[in-house]
Amino acid sequence: MSSSLALDQVTVTGRLEAVTAKLNRGGIKAICGPNGAGKSTLLSVLAGLLAPDAGCVRLGAAQVDRLPAAERARQLGYLPQAPEIAWDVSVETLVSLGRLPWRGAPASEAQGAIDAAIAAMDLERFRHRPVTRLSGGERARALMARVLATRPDWLLADEPLANLDLAHAATLMRRFREQAQEGRGVVLVLHDLATAMNHADRVLVLHHGRLVADGPPGHALSESVIREVWGVEARWLGEPGARALAIG
Ligand SMILES: Nc1ncnc2c1ncn2[C@@H]1O[C@H](COP(=O)(O)OP(=O)(O)OP(=O)(O)O)[C@@H](O)[C@H]1O
Helix, strand or coil, rough: CCEEEEEEEEEECCCCEEEEEECCCCCCEEEEECCCHHHHHHHHHHCCCCCEEEEEEEECCCCCCHCHHHHHHHEEEEEECCCCCCCCCHHHHHHHHHHHEEEEEEEHHHHHHEEEEEHHHCHHHCCEEECCCCCCCHHHHHHHHHHHHHHHHHHHHHHHCCCCCCCHHHHHHHHHHHHHHHCCCCECCCEEEEEEEEHHCCCEEEEEEEEEEEECCCCHHHHHHHHHHCCEEEEEECCCCEEEEEEE
């Protein structure tokens, strides 16, 4: 297991500028920033799906975009923003696609991972339903279950809470915390700054493609950073771990 995912002066022309950061497994990292800041670009680069124009991303000693596809898929689980499902398969079949990178592993291990992922995302009653007959949030949960079924070292998720109701969003954040406690790396693009403040161990703030803050949420999402980056006057209310953001 590679313990770190490191960005070294990563540049994607017009989208990211010389971003450097070292992410260690075992915690939740949030990537925040306004629309167009470069968050999804950064996540795609971390996942090895987009090669930077300059700089590099390393997973341990290996350069991510040079890893063989199956090896990369075993280590880096990626949930894109607003993902599409190309095939009209059942939820169970969709989730089982998460085991493709592990071809050759014992069937019992695969089934165990699939069942656990379906349970983790509260999808048992939809197991045999075609994904085209799910609601938007149910589909989002099925896609997340597919990523969980891989049991990758890293979970890279772009706005994973976007379509989820309050209860399922809270459950998913608990799942991410469990994954982090099991030693996986969890990197989430989040628009909801309160979620990042309350759940992330570290927050990276992007603005116009640059990394402008990186640290514990109380530092990276301070009221002055929010004013500077989002152009919004905001105040944090409540206790640590249950903060709410009051705007204006
Ligand atoms: N395929 C692409 N080719 C060229 N430019 C792109 C492409 N995708 C996005 N961009 C541009 O790159 C910049 C960063 O986009 P990115 O999708 O990474 O932003 P983001 O922070 O994820 O935004 P959002 O919060 O709106 O999802 C934006 O200015 C965007 O217009």
